[in-house]
Amino acid sequence: MSELGRLEDLPADYVAALRAQNLVPLWPSLRAVMPAAKPQPRTAPTAWSYAALKPLLLRAGELTPIEKAERRVLVLANPGHTLEKMQASSAIYLGMQLLLPGEWAPSHRHTPNAVRMVVEGEGAWTTVEGEKCPMSRGDLILTPTGLWHEHGHDGTTPVVWLDVLDLPLVHYLEASYHVDGQRQVPRASRGERASLRAGIVPTPAFERTRRAYPLLRYPWADTKAALQSLAADQPDLEGVMVGYVNPETGSDAENILGFHALMLRPGQVLSLPARSPAAVYHVIEGGAEVRVAGQVFTLAEADTCCAPGYEAVQLRNVSASAPAFVFVADEAPLHRKLGLYEVRG
Numbered sequence: 478m479s480e481l482g483r484l485e486d487l488p489a490d491y492v493a494a495l496r497a498q499n500l501v502p503l504w505p506s507l508r509a510v511m512p513a514a515k516p517q518p519r520t521a522p523t524a525w526s527y528a529a530l531k532p533l534l535l536r537a538g539e540l541t542p543i544e545k546a547e548r549r550v551l552v553l554a555n556p557g558h559t560l561e562k563m564q565a566s567s568a569i570y571l572g573m574q575l576l577l578p579g580e581w582a583p584s585h586r587h588t589p590n591a592v593r594m595v596v597e598g599e600g601a602w603t604t605v606e607g608e609k610c611p612m613s614r615g616d617l618i619l620t621p622t623g624l625w626h627e628h629g630h631d632g633t634t635p636v637v638w639l640d641v642l643d644l645p646l647v648h649y650l651e652a653s654y655h656v657d658g659q660r661q662v663p664r665a666s667r668g669e670r671a672s673l674r675a676g677i678v679p680t681p682a683f684e685r686t687r688r689a690y691p692l693l694r695y696p697w698a699d700t701k702a703a704l705q706s707l708a709a710d711q712p713d714l715e716g717v718m719v720g721y722v723n724p725e726t727g728s729d730a731e732n733i734l735g736f737h738a739l740m741l742r743p744g745q746v747l748s749l750p751a752r753s754p755a756a757v758y759h760v761i762e763g764g765a766e767v768r769v770a771g772q773v774f775t776l777a778e779a780d781t782c783c784a785p786g787y788e789a790v791q792l793r794n795v796s797a798s799a800p801a802f803v804f805v806a807d808e809a810p811l812h813r814k815l816g817l818y819e820v821r822g
Contacts, residue, residue, distance in 0.1 A: 481507060520566040520755050520785035521557030522772040527573075527596070527779035534575045534637065543580045550574045550640065555783055562645070565783045566755035568808045569734065570644040575637055576601050576630045584627035587655035589647040590731045593618040594639040594759060594804050595697075596779050600632015605693050609663035612636060615697025615761045617721055617804070621690050621731055625658050639759055639781065641806045643733040690731075692724050697761065701802060704740040708800075716747060718805075729810045737805040741765060741794035749790040753819040754808035756784050758792070763801030766793040789822060 484492065484505040495502065534551050543549060553571035554560040565571040574593075576582060578600070593603060594617055601612040605626045610618050620626040630636055647653045700719065708717045718739040721730040729735050735754075738761070741747060758767055759781045767774045768791040769784040775795065776782060784790050786808070794801040812818040 481505065515787055516753075518567070518755065518785040518787065519557045520555055520783060522769045522774070522782070522784060522788075523555050523557070523565070524767070524774035524776065524780065524782035525553045525571075526777075527781070528777065530573055531637070534573055535635065538575050538577050538635065543577070543582060548574060548582055549576070553781060553783075557785075564645040565757060566645070566785070566808065568643055568646040568811055569755060569757060569783070569806060570640070570642040571757060571781065571783075572640040572642075573637060574628075574640050575635060576628055577635055578630055578633050580630050581660075582628040584625055584658040584661055585655050586623055586625045586658065588622055588652050589642045589644040590622045590733055591620045591640060591642045592731065592734075592736060592806075593620065594641065594761075596637040596639055598632065598634055598636030600634075601628060601630040601636035601638075603628050604661045604663050607661055607664045608693055610694040612638065613697065615701065615802075615804075617695040617697075617700075617730075617736060619690055619693045619730060624690070625661060627658075627661060639804075641734065641736075641757065643731075643811075646733060646811070690723070692730075695721055695730075700738050701762075704738060704802065705800075708740055708742065716749075717742070731810070732814075733808075733811045735807050735809040737807075739792075739803050739805060741792060741801040741803065743794060743799055744797040745794045747792045749792065751787050751789045751821040752807075752809070753786045753817055754812045755786045756790070756805060756807040758782050758784065758790075759804040759806075761802045761804050763799055764795040765801050765803055766795055767791070768793075787819075787821065 481504045530551060537549055537551065541549060550572040552563045553565055553573065554563050555565050558564050563570065595612045595614050597614055599613060603610045603612060603618050603626060605620055606624050612618065644653060703719050704717055718737050721736040722728060723730060760776045760778050762778060764777050767776060767782050770788045774782045809818060
């Protein structure tokens with residue numbers, strides 16, 4: 478392929494004339510926006526240590542009252558995108574959020590979809606459209622686009638959770654905004670009890686619900702039990718993984734990012750092929766070594782790392798005697814909707 482011309486090869490008066498008309502020559506930048514054979518992601522393999530992060534998050538609780546912060550969060554920023562952009566990948570935002578005993582994070586709704594993966598602590602809750610969802614370690618709670626939600630804490634020790642949003646994409650589309658609301662009156666509901674049964678969903682009057690998100694809380698106790706049962710039932714299964722889905726449709730729990738939980742058997746090494754979407758790995762229980770793009774991260778419980786797309790990933794359980802459990806978030810639903818999803822190797 479012939480070498481393309483450079484911008485500096487063009488006469489200065491010609492470049493100035495183009496810019497005066499808001500015009501840009503494509504050929505000097507063509508290979509940057511459309512490289513040969515494989516994309517060149519800006520997302521860099523990056524890991525965040527919870528042990529290093531937690532003292533800084535707790536200090537934020539001392540420095541900034543919830544009334545001045547509304548959401549007291551430290552953003553897990555990927556240096557490949559620059560820290561100022563506050564994103565883990567092209568479509569994924571990550572943040573560690575702290576709620577102290579007695580605090581209330583006011584009700585609001587926003588266009589980006591969000592989920593909360595509870596890292597530690599008891600006594601907190603998230604109310605979504607009036608449904609009060611208790612928050613325990615490992616629980617996944619949805620706060621989808623446009624739904625009112627707030628957080629509160631009736632316990633005695635700090636509660637921390639990992640926020641995962643599609644904020645970078647929604648912001649790029651110039652569609653990101655929020656609306657403040659009034660404190661919600663929670664209704665007595667345990668939505669997950671009605672749906673988290675094998676093969677059954679509520680069908681009142683022989684009709685499916687019209688709610689876009691019929692299940693808002695995925696308790697870790699049930700997810701862990703499903704993984705353990707899967708591993709016991711299929712001892713030769715290499716990848717012991719479950720997906721968080723809409724129980725009525727079987728589709729992804731939210732419409733832009735995908736969420737999964739996987740179990741690594743003691744000492745197991747799991748090789749994942751290179752896929753187009755970027756992915757986030759967060760250890761719920763145990764410890765795991767992650768190898769991606771020449772980088773090696775040893776993750777302890779509550780640690781998080783990000784892997785760029787188009788790179789193979791190897792996961793290894795660092796324990797020879799106990800399983801490890803990992804939460805996975807990725808951009809796969811978005812890639813599938815756009816017809817971009819690829820698996821290589």
